[in-house]
Amino acid sequence: MAFDIPLFDLNFDEREAEAVAETVRSKWISMGQKTVELEQRFAQRLGVKHVIAVTNCTAALHMACVLADLKPGDEVIVPSLTFVATANAVRYTGATPVFADIISSRNLNLDPDDVVRKITPRTRAILPMHFGGFPCQMERFVEIADENRLVLIEDAAHTIDVDYHGRKLGTWGRFGCFSFFSNKVITCAEGGLLTTDDDALAKRAKLIRSHGMTTLSYQRAQGHATRYDVVESGWNYRIDDIRASLALVQESKLDDVLSNRRQKRKLYEKALADVSGIIIPFAGTSEGSANYIMPIVLDGGGEVRRDAVRDFLAEKGIQTSVHYPAIHRFSIYSGNHDLPTTDYVTDHLITLPMYDSLTEEQIVRVADTLKQAINSVTV
Known part of the structure; x- marks a missing residue:
């Protein structure tokens, strides 16, 4: 199905094309000087000692778990409302991901209080994910990790270059893991970064x-x-x-991209203000964000009604998604999980379009069509 307003769109132009052509003409296309330059540029931007560029964020997460010396019998506390790679990376080491709940329908990040409740003698690490690019309560997680002698790993796949209380997201833990997947804030199709301030761990990571x-x-x-x-x-x-040459061009656009997305988020909040029956997570927050996605949560009706609303939007040419189907419901992770807020949100969540070229007119159209859907869909 072709959509008038897609979920996302690439912010590519001739600069990316020329960068790739230049790299091809250099006759060195595997990991080399462009990769080194990418690492140096992001180390400076993020204010971290070491950046290791990798093939994707999943690889960064796996490497962080290996470097944290996770092994069979260990437990790592993770959110369930995230992409499955967050939990899979833990399993790659033989350790067990333990799911903690999110804070609320208005804050979709990992709940520090539930993390504390899930700590056992086998817990070795905490792995929060900054949902949608909005910051987790990192001071709390640092405190919890320190008090319990746990490794703190940040899944920063949704964020990049966001200030939070004097530090960049992705630099609060022992490791930060970033994504350059095709629909992320900046992209090189597939790519990622692992960050750390530990010299020995950086050497081993390489x-x-x-x-x-x-x-x-x-x-x-x-x-x-x-x-x-x-x-x-x-x-x-x-x-x-x-891919590093693509990422370098994208990095040069990042300041404008983040500013642009902040503006689109404000336009969305304004346009959605009179749409009844929805919750806008993180609405009115004073914290910074990369605004990777634009999530809303329906006020009741369950998964069937949510899907009907999405179908209505699709019929009107508007593409949406769900970030995310909760991991603990997948067959491989099924079990007895007490995650009532995650369960509610994953059944009522809709991701609206968000990308650099999205216009104010399109945002208003999305909001108006969503209002029509909510008023007309009955299940």
């Missing part, structure tokens, strides 16, 4: 990113090394210079 090898192909091609050793098991989680 090893396990590339098979545990002590030197890279680019270093050998430049004559800086002629051989390599393999000092531990690792993976092929390297990004390449083609």
Whole structure:
């Protein structure tokens, strides 16, 4: 189905095309100098000592879990209202993800109080995710982690370059994990970053990113090394210079992109103000946000009514989504989970269109059509 107003759209132009062409003309397209430049640029932007560019955020999350020394029998507290990679990365190490609830329908982030309730002698880490680019209560999570000697890993897939109480999101924990997937705030199709201030962990991260090898192909091609050793098991989680060149152009646009999205969020809140029967999560917040997505929560009716509202919008040419189907309901994670707020939100959540070229006229149309849907849909 073709949509008049899609869920997202790329902010690409000739600069991205030229950057890729330049990298191709250089005749070095795998991980090399462009990747190094990308890491340096984001280290400066985020105010963190080490940035390791990887093939996607899932790889960054997996590496963080490995570097946190997670193993079978360990537990990691995670949200269920997130993409499944957050929990899968824990399972890759043999550890068990333990799901904690979100705060409310108005704040879709991990609830620190429920995290405390879920801590056991087997808990080794906490892995909050900044939903929609809005900050979790990081001071609380730092305090909880310190008091219980837990590793704090930030899933920053929804955010990038957002200030929170004097620090950037993704730099509060021992590790931060960022995403450059195609529909993210900035993108290189597939890509991610792992951040840390720990020198030893950064050194090991670079090893396990590339098979545990002590030197890279680019270093050998430049004559800086002629051989390599393999000092531990690792993976092929390297990004390449083609994608790094895309990410560099996108980084140069980031300030404008974030400003643009803040404005679109304000326009949405204004346009949705007289739509009854919905909750706008994070409405009126004074905290910064990357505004990755525009979520709303319907006031009752369940999954059937939510889906009917989405169908109404689709028939009118407006694409929506659901961020996210709760992980604890997937077959692989099924069990006895006490997550009443997550259960409610995942059945009533709709993600509205959000992208850089979205116009005020389109935002008003989305709001008006949503109002029509809510008033007309009965189940």
